[in-house]
Amino acid sequence: FSAQSLDPVTYSVLVEAKGFKKALVDHVKVDTAATATANVTLETGSVTEQVVVTAEAPLLNTETGTTTHTITTRQLQDVPLNNRSVLDLALTAPNVTGDAGSEDPGVSSDQPVPGFNLNLNGGRAGSTSILADGVNNTGVGIARAVVSFTPETVQEFTVQTSAYSAEFGNTAGGVINATTKSGTNDFSGVALWYHRNPKFNATPFSIGTAPRPHNNLRYNQVSVTVGGPIYLPKPGEGGKAYYNGKNKSFFFFAYEPRRRKDFLTSTALVPEATQLAGNFNNLVRTAAGIVPATVATQFGLTSVGSANIYQQFVLFQGKLVPIALATGNQYCQFNDPRRILVNQVYQGVTLQTPQCNSTINATPNPALNIIPPEFIDPIGVKILQFMHPAGGYFLDSGNIRNYFQQRSVVQNETRYTLRLDHNFTDRAKANFRYTVTPAVGIRSAGNDINGNAGVYSNARQFLLAFNNIITPTLVNDLRLNYTRGNFSEDYSPEFSIKTGRSFAGEIGLPHLTTGGIPLFLIARDNNYVTT
Template sequence: MICPSHRNLVCLFVLLLLSGQLLRAEVTAGVLGTVVDPSGAAVPNATVVLKNPDTGLERRAKTNGSGDYEFLAVPVGEKYSVQAEAKGFEKSVQNGIKLLLNQKYRADFKLVVGAVTETVEVTGATAQVDTSSTQLGDVIEDKKMTTLPLNGRSYIDLLGLQAGVVPIASDAAVNDRAVSGNGNSGQVSVNGQRESANSFLVNGGDVEESVDNGASIVPTLDSIQEFRLLTNSFNAEYGRFSGAIVNVLTKSGTNEIHGSAYEFLRNEKLDARNYFDLERGAFKRNQFGGTIGAPVVKNKLFFFGDYQGTREVRGVSSGLINVPSVLERGGDFSDLATTGFATFTDSDGNPTVVRGDASPTNFAATLSQRLGYAVTPGESYWFQGCTANTQCVFPGVNGPFIPPFVWSPVAEKTLKFIPTPTGDSGGTPNFSTTAEKLNLRDEKFGMKLDLNTAHLGNWSGYYHFDDANFLNPLPEVFASKVPGFSAVTLSRAQQFQVSNTAILNPNTVNEVRLNYTRFAFLKNKPVGGLGKIED
């Protein structure tokens, strides 16, 4: 496409619109069907009306020569009704229709000859088989999400309900970008694909973080209307991913004021003690929040908001950590045969010796100064039977003894970070504790505005904010689960989206969506450790 220089901006705008269409993810539904007479012949030019009393939506369409009609880009929701009427026939109405995300609902009519003033009303949903799409997947609705017991109240934990989804990640998967502090970001394998091959969308906008390809935005469970998980044979609107497409649709306000409030508490009262721990760790988790939806202008402007706070304090089990024995902490290594730690021998079984020459800065001179007797280069530190300092550096009947007064100041200061034994396993001293506690604080909220206009289409704006602070006392990054080396992970996720859906004619829909997602993440910032270097 070649554009004159004075039309560059116009051409750029057109190209953005055309390229944006490739990234469009549908967040609406559709209604289609056929109108026939009692003999099964098509009824052309029949009037079909689609209504929703919750939002005041009303659309009209005419059947074509084959009796077919279709409503495109219909907002997801309940309580829809479809009415068909034609001259010489009774009106026919289907009520109680529920439209799901990406669904093509079929409402066929067989009109009865009679007066137009008479109405045939049908109430009750019929089983729907989607014959207009080849993609495979399922829709998880809000009632199922809020009634199933979920540890952490995240829709991500429901991905495993769909066939072909392995709800756990393999050891080879990279999964170090937790969402909402310590939540699951959706690293699951779908149909044997990699855990990083999935796409995550919220209201049709891309919310995937760019490192592990997990979800960076997870709306509160009570704010989700439904989500659709596509596992195979995606429509042309999707691309770039070989795993699954997860499209989340959040709730909107209606003509009725509705809302909810909740608090979920979990604690350790019914938990068992870990077999290797001396006592049961503390556990306190509170998840609280609510939702509110209301009309701002009836049938025109609607608002929906949600909030959830999470507070968690949990004692973390360190597991069994091998540590020096009480004797060894005092420099007495006579119990090496019992503890099973490495003896003072090299790989060939020979006694280890003092390395270096006799220069003042090498080991021999330093040890001579600290011990008060001569130590020579090449001398053994200890061997079986060495009981005098004229035979080895650290004499001892059953093992070497290193007097604490010869330890370096750094070693003495470091020893305080190595815990004392709380037990042993086969003679090897070890340590375990649940006293160290992780701490999670997470705040998230969302707001959504929907505006219905007669000439400018339907407008929607959505904003989500999630700020989390997660303190891990045993991160295993700086030390192997040794207390005193805690780290904090800070994260903040935001999504801002504006969209417009305009019905140009019964067969043409124009949809524009602008989406901005930001995920700031600082992992394992040390807040403990050895202290200041001068100490």
């Protein structure tokens, strides 16, 4: 005998036959997306007698070859989870590796992709099929969980890593199937506050000598859930004045706001105002960085190499033309009076290029390390206007720095889950679930050049399911769902990619989008770090 479309709870199986004792198999646990087997042996005797078999140990699945691991309600309640995502528990299953991810954007570049980087049975990242209450919950553009759940809203979930049914043939990795909680005949609920604060953290060993805070992760999550039978007013005369949903109609509701703030700190060596204008004279290359000679003296640092700037281009019709060095020659410092003018043909025009030899460069002049204004890109000048000014010089783990940088992220998220269940008869039932997970994260790059960016995640899922046992051998299980997730990374509304200002266009750079801010990466020279 086979019973289909059962809820993932614990059952008792009672078998009766004429001329045999009743047989009762107790504690038969049916897991999500799994087959449970209860073997019964009937003994001859009176039907009024009963044989009770208690199935305490997990039943061995002999019906299919599917490798299934079930995360139970007890595990969901007892195992501590860093970000309150049930997908973290998938890593407790055999043959599951990787990173479960979360809805949290990182301070630098981590994207909110829950479930995407899980590897099931050796499958690649993004090859896992993620289901919720038996319907697809996997993103199309990126195979993440569209809506994610906390332990307070999930009854259990299973991880299938191999030999799963053909109904899951659209995945090359494995299957994760979560079953959400529903109401029962008794009112019950949960109220909790999960809090993290830097006051509770010790200073990490990795912190250097710079005066920076050791940690600033602030995390607040509240979960309030309630479930039970549905009671509704019942208008009309006679009988009860309200509808009593016990044994028939149930509800479950969860309200889960979450607020998170975090930042990372670092230090840098940025140019002074004179250097931004092209004046690099009197700099000294030290083991702690390239700094002005006065700063090197202040910290007792000695020179370990050249800090001179050499001219590698000449100007022709507003364009930079690379200098072709004659045999044995070298580049010169800008405007070195000892330079040798060498003819060079470029596009049919003879140019005079300044070149030096090893004898001239053996005695460089630090006062000549000044780049003429005509060699400085005008767009670069506009960009550098937004760079933070240099501050006072200090030592950070042996390196000279003059800028303290902070990268931060702020996230606001509020989840709602509503589930309604109704039993029409013993053979027909229906349920409805609505889950929404709107989240907005603001990531600060820590400098005015690259500005701030927003990480937006707005996902929702509607589920309507009908289950009807038509005959003992015919079952109809119909599930309709609408799942939509909008995931994007954008700037503030002023510089929105679709409708905002284009900073690239305003400073003269080509651009593909209507608005937005391009990402600027400034070259670095060993320990000389910009930002």
